[in-house]
Amino acid sequence: MANPLDKKDLPEVHSPHPNGVYPAFKHLKEDTNGATIQAQDRVDPLTEVIGEYGPWQLKWHFLLGVTTIFHGWQMMSNKFLTYKSDYWCAPPETMLNGSLIYPKEQWINISTPLDFDGRLDFCHVFDVDYDSFHQDRPEESSPIRPCHHWHYDHSLFQDTIIQRWDLVCQRQHLPRMIQMGFFAGNFVGVSLSGPVADYFGRKIAYMSFVTMWILASVSSYFTTNLYAWAACRFVIGGCSLAYVNVASVLAVELTNGKWRSITGHIFGELMWNLGIISLGGLVYVCRDMHTLELIMGSCLIPALLLWYFLPESPRWLLSQGKFDEAKLVMGSACIANRKPIRPIEEILAVNQRNYEEAVMASGDKSKQSSFLDLFRYPGIRRNTILVGFAWLSFSMGYFGLFYNTPTFGMNVFLVFIFPALVMIPASIIQPCIENKIGRKTSLTVSLLTAGVMLLVTAALPQDSTAIVICAWIGTIACSFSFGVGYTVTRELFPTVLRTTAMSFSSAMARVGSFVSPFIAMLDDHGSEVPLLVYGGIVFVAGCLSLWIWPETRKIRLPESLEDCERVASSPNSWFKLCLSQPKDPLSHSTELK
Template sequence: MYSTDFKQALADGRTTPDDEWAIVPCQYGWEYNKSDVPYDTIASELDWVCEKDNLAATAQAIFFCGAIVGGLVFGWIADKYGRIPALVGTNLLGFTAGVGTAFCDSFLTFALCRFLVGLAFDNCFTMMYILVLEYVGPKWRTFVANMSIALFFTLAASLLPWIALWADDWRMFAMGTSLPFALAIATPWLVPESARWLVSQGKIDKALTIMKKFERINKTKIPEKVLSDFTESSLKTIKESEAECRTYSVLDLFKTPRLRRNAILLIVIWMAISLVFDGHVRNVGSLGLDIFLTFTIASATELPADTFLTAVLDRWGRRWLACGSMVISGIFSLLATAVPVGGPSASLAILGRFAVNISYNIGLQYAAELLPTVVRAQGVALIHIMGYVASIVAPFVVYLANISPDLPLLILGVLGIVGGMLCLFLPETMDTEMPQTLQDGENFGLDQRFWDNPCFPRKKQEALEESPEKYTKRPSVSTTEPQAFVRAVPSAIGSRASIRASIRASTRASARRRDVNTGRNVV
């Protein structure tokens, strides 16, 4: 506070302070403006103002540091010990640290709890997301991946600000949003382990047991020929690979050129999406409207965005839709800077949020579909970690509104357009089986061209001239490796033709499988 005679200053007609006045520590405490947020926060309780006003941002940065560590740890656990242990662990950690947050009474305890919550952040649902995608076939991946988010995420996010208002206390809010995580303790009895992961670890009997359970639940029948061929080829492959004792790590994504390029592109694009998405979420306070109402409306855009995505993603494909939605988000963000602050700018910014919601959910599904099973959880975790790194920058981007209200939206607009254009350099994953091995990932999309668009498919003869091996006769099913099963079984529930197509795709991959492991050009 300024140290001066304010009565004299007012008598002299001063309405602004003099920069030459001496500054001293505040002597009488603080009164907080509660017109926007009508309840106390930890920042107001512990007086994180003046020389302590950086502590809130520091706690947020520590939270994202925890997310970076958690992505690495739980991604490794998911690929090493299974999707279920990682899923249960991350949810229970979120429950413990979230409840602990409500009892914090200092910056150090709060920062520690935020770091631990950060460890669980995102992993608590991405592990389930990966597990589900590894079970459903290409026909249902888009529906399952997007409608689950559309219904549950939208409902919860839209209710969140009103739950906070109802609780009227940040500690009760922390407790209420953390307690549901405890339900994850029932996961091992309700959710089956990924059959794809079990096969990749050589646990054939467990995978068969799970698929038999699915037979009973779905009231269908997996052909005995598929099961017997799968068991025979799986056991043979396990014996051949026992000497290798290969353990995969996320570094395997960067050992071959095409897989490395795709991984780097996914990282850069996801960083752009995360920064634009988080920037729009945080920027609601700069749009000139009520924070709680604006947050609800912006969150509600998730439902139409995901519904639209479910309807068109398997018709228009991932590449062009991801590109278009990000570019449109960037354009709306830029347009928001050209209209008056308030209703017009908020409307355009919410439209930008709607478009980036589409990009965000495509990005979640795209990474899971493009990365090989043996490193999928670690790879998706790494991509999300880099997204957290970008999210650390988001508060500072939004802070630029103190310099100019247009700066945040200008930056988000440019990032959206640039990130969207980069999507075109990824291969299309629509109507394809997810890669199982590293070599599958390296060969993925070899028959595609830059301008390929699912809305305008090439003729078969033209594709045959460019990639004749794709249409040549393949060996019989008895030569396939274990991944044939995890591709064939979901399709077996659909049609026999799908089984044959999956087996042929697996055979092509198995014929080249040792290329990555031995470094030899074996075909």
Template sequence: MGFEELLDKWDLVCEQKGLSKLTSTFFFVGVLVGAVLFGYLSDRFGRRRLLLVAYASSLVLSLVSAASVSYVMFVITRTLTGSALAGFTIIVLPLELEWLDVEHRVVAGVLSTIFWTGGVLLLALVGYLIRDWRWLLLAATLPCVPGILSIWWVPESARWLLTQGRVEEARGYLLCCARLNGQSVGEEELSQEALNKVAEGERVVQRPSYLDLFRTPRLRHISLCCVVVWFGVNVSYYGLTLDLSGLGLDVYQTQLLFGAVELPSKLLVYLCVRRAGRRLTLSGMLLGAALTYGVRLLVPSGTRAWTTALAVVGKMFSEAAFTTAYFFTSELYPTVLRQTGLGLASLVGRLGGSLAPLAALLDGVWLLLPKLVYGGIALLAGCIALLLPETRKAQLPETIQDVEKMSHQEEEMQCRLNGTEERHSEKL
């Protein structure tokens, strides 16, 4: 059954036509709630366990969605599916980073998002070949099955286990990791006593909560900057997505174009992050997206080729900002609050994404006003990103105290640099 036939069957025509548009809105409401819920729970109960919950619930709820017999049932199941899908989108990358050293974090971060892009491209092909909506939902759900099976080989974060005082489990995973890497580890290096000392220094005194993100000056600064940056990233991303959707392409061509644009953006992120660092890359990509909006204000609306080219370039910049924001935010927060912080940033980001279509309605006031709003928000987010600390060559912080210590170390280093410059100027 095609989508148009479904609208007739569920009486979503004439006065009820607007209900068909609400389905995606409810889905993103679910994503918003899921980001907050899974962010907190994975810091509380562990990454691996919640990742399994996310995959299993996504599979079950998608199957139930495909079997929906009414509009209400479909909307409820899609909303819950959105919550489940948000779980593994915010758990997978931080779990990767918590197992990697400084040198390999960039490669892992970019590589995992390339698989996302591959899924976007594959979805265009699957959607074109399968026109029945029920079978399409089933086909799109199938990747959850190998995801569930792969959990058997996915280790829990040893960093998180140490913060919870579960030393023996952490030691088992670390020894297994050493064997897989062909490294010989002495008993003294990973002895129970040595890990107990590490665990004592990283043990969480109280259960993590969203209030902890604002308790100390440094974490408060990071959290406020991150929510502004994520809001700007999502507004510019979905604003440019709306622009590309209005180029006269069908849904399959649009989906294919989205995936094709994302591939060079990943390469751009990899090169820039390695050379310029996370902060400058994130700020530069947001400023690049803002610049494309600014140039489009000057380009006459009749020049379709220029408009399309600028929209594609802007989408590339916004996608690069999205990719950088994900693993940069994961590196900023300590292990005990990493998922909680990412959940808060994702929540505000989804709010920005939800408001992006509403900003498009401002063209009734002035035709160029939506682009001015999108570009202005991207510009503000790009400037705020410069206030975040750089994490390029920095070890992942484990506790809130680690974040505050890093702040003091940066201040001391800055004071030394200023003192050196003053002495040098006096000599001159």
């Protein structure tokens, strides 16, 4: 093997990459069939020095992965914190303070009027004198008055926010609004995490978001005001997704090659599903939701020690010209991975020279790319819109189903954790599936499967456990789509806009999760109605994903906008009957400015 530190084998660094990652190699070898070797298969100078994977990477990947478990707790705890339970109007205080106390069933019978559909109306109570002894139900024509205080069924969960602040009747929409506020925080957090991490560094951004997450989580336990609690949930939602996004970037930048995909699924998706399963077990043991908030808020306090121990990304340090700090990080990595430390000086010298050249060339603004370039060329524009809609759909379906799958008397904990249990082995084999049948096929099949399973619920009888099974399959398929979506987006767009494309796609996913509680409100018209809406949107996304092109499994990562547009506008083999593409797809494209 050639010396990885030989200058001719090193990539030419034209500008610091936003994520601190080495740009893809400019010169790619071709085989006899003209196919190109993927850029990540080339020698990476950094990992050739510190080791592509070893004890050093494993330690930090594991610790970052553990924090993903607690991220899963906060993301999915909304289902239990806002869980609906039976309620009825509380007796007058004069009755509670006196000796006259009715059993629950008798009190409901004599105090609760009927609504227009003949069902008990727990939002009103008969306006009669309950201080006198009553055993008979008043006439239905008796006057009624609104109820202002309620008692709740605590047999399953205690002290949910619904029970704590009486979020029923005229206030029953507030739990959904709080969920949407949480997802709005997700959107703000994911939008801020990239610029903050790029400017201040991965470590500072990660630890800052973790610290704010802990403060907001603990504060939510002590607050006694609903709106202050909702504000804490907004901050928790923003910081939770922000620190996980930064952690995923940091984890990727510590390694190279096949390990990026493997570690992404093992320490990302797998840990996420372990978080869901462990949350189900935690809620099974701790049924008091107020106490659960304190447990979730305290679990990351030991992570504050990482302010001292967590290393900065060596790639980011090199891209920012912080060579002394990079030398210390790379030295500790070499020692842990039992690699010689002498080559560090050579790679630092090469990077320092390239960095100085990049700084001198950075005055040429005309070659810089922007977010609008995703919509400037027709092929890239098509992929941007379709990939964004795919992210919106599987995020909407995933969170909507997890929060709102009807139980129909089944065990609520089993309904909650079963999809995550199935995704544990799926997280391990998913990289193999993607490499075997391709990214495009994996994405399209999983989206169509989720859509069909949810649409099938329309043909099933109401209150049927088959609806739950179909919802399970839909949730699993949406979760699979989530994993494929990350792979497709990273490989489909050019290096100059890859981070921007990821941010846009993740923001679209937050829009989907934000809208999902609105759709869940349609359950007033039938428990299967939200499932039909989720299914319809996901199915449409699956059909539209046929136009996402090309299949990225065996092609090199596109480097420039021109490269990306050329392959994006190449003939789609899935549509052989379509009109042929122009020979030079750039001939009809808007010139990059």
